[in-house]
Amino acid sequence: MYVLHFSPDTAALIVRLVLEELGQPYRAVPIDRAAGGLDAPGYRALNPLGQIPALETPEGPIFETAAILALLSETHGALAPRPGAPGRGDFLKWLAFTSFNLHAPLMGLFYPERYTGSATGNAGFLATSRARVETALALLDATAAGAPDWFAPDRASALGYYVLVLMRWLKSFAPDDPCHIDFARYPALARMALTLEARPAARACAAAEGLGAAIFSAPCADASAPGA
Numbered sequence: 001m002y003v004l005h006f007s008p009d010t011a012a013l014i015v016r017l018v019l020e021e022l023g024q025p026y027r028a029v030p031i032d033r034a035a036g037g038l039d040a041p042g043y044r045a046l047n048p049l050g051q052i053p054a055l056e057t058p059e060g061p062i063f064e065t066a067a068i069l070a071l072l073s074e075t076h077g078a079l080a081p082r083p084g085a086p087g088r089g090d091f092l093k094w095l096a097f098t099s100f101n102l103h104a105p106l107m108g109l110f111y112p113e114r115y116t117g118s119a120t121g122n123a124g125f126l127a128t129s130r131a132r133v134e135t136a137l138a139l140l141d142a143t144a145a146g147a148p149d150w151f152a153p154d155r156a157s158a159l160g161y162y163v164l165v166l167m168r169w170l171k172s173f174a175p176d177d178p179c180h181i182d183f184a185r186y187p188a189l190a191r192m193a194l195t196l197e198a199r200p201a202a203r204a205c206a207a208a209e210g211l212g213a214a215i216f217s218a219p220c221a222d223a224s225a226p227g228a
């Protein structure tokens with residue numbers, strides 16, 4: 001059985017959504033971050049940078065969200081094209097794109113000190129990171145608008161869950177209206193948010209992690225803040 005090491009409302013949610021959607025049994029093990037769980041040698045053996053998530057699998061521990069999604073979808077033959085199937089290259093391309101160009105700059109917004117040496121970051125770095133996020137989302141929205149099987153607004157996909165969970169995090173970075181995500185700028189992703197949050201997998205994950213039912217379209221309906 002898979003073992004998912006998680007904290008609520010983090011990148012581990014992406015993996016949990018995909019495991020639920022695939023119908024795979026898994027055990028979810030909470031990480032006690034306040035007690036230094038990310039630095040514990042046992043956890044570092046699973047994820048050497050002490051980041052969330054880590055997934056224990058029959059072939060050993062896997063870290064990096066994109067790698068986990070590629071492995072799970074390939075192993076279980078769903079939510080993304082299998083190796084050799086049409087669209088496989090496109091899926092991998094946009095999966096890596098999301099990791100480098102959306103996930104990474106969001107981490108820069110959460111942890112500017114890791115990139116700038118300053119606890120609050122400098123204004124230029126923060127503005128550049130926000131612009132990178134917006135550029136990536138616009139390109140992902142245009143891709144989803146073409147409705148490829150592996151990233152269509154009206155069907156579940158590993159990449160869809162990845163992008164929509166990352167969009168949840170935007171609620172932390174809108175100083176004037178922290179609960180507003182401007183979905184009007186991303187109409188295909190907006191449709192995807194409504195489709196995917198209604199699925200049993202998303203409902204199960206929202207309940208498990210104490211999140212609101214409109215997990216993607218109205219991320220501030222729940223009381224929590226993303227825990228990146």
Ligand SMILES: N[C@@H](CCC(=O)N[C@@H](CS)C(=O)NCC(=O)O)C(=O)O
Pocket residue numbers: 009010011012038050051052053063064065066099103107227228
């Ligand atoms: N590159 C990693 C980043 C994962 C990530 O964003 N993890 C966050 C939680 S959402 C984390 O571990 N934050 C704590 C830290 O970096 O110290 C991945 O894709 O899995």
